[in-house]
């Protein structure tokens with residue numbers, strides 16, 4: 001068990017939720033980067049397949065973004081995507097396509113009036129919720 005709780009600044013969280021909202025009715029996706037357990041930056045992607053069940057971003061876009069994250073001396077902490085109409089729980093497709101188990105999976109659900117986000121550690125076909133804390137920003 002790690003004792004560190006993932007921290008997301010409120011402005012980053014709100015930017016992410018707005019991005020996901022702007023992608024509706026399709027899934028939105030992107031990266032959350034930072035240092036250790038602290039998220040510092042949000043990197044939205046354009047979902048290249050217009051789908052409400054899947055997302056896809058080509059490798060060239062991903063590697064260009066990873067370069068920018070590296071230049072800031074940050075690491076990718078979580079991959080974010082949205083569930084336009086289902087609960088924020090990883091689908092079997094999400095689990096099968098999660099590229100790196102050192103990276104968390106954050107899902108924002110728009111099933112309910114208030115968007116709901118959950119973060120997970122992924123290990124093969126299993127997942128465990130990884131609670132996070134939204135740090136107020138002024």
Ligand SMILES: [Zn+2]
Pocket residue numbers: 053081082083089090091094107
């Ligand atoms: Zn999903």
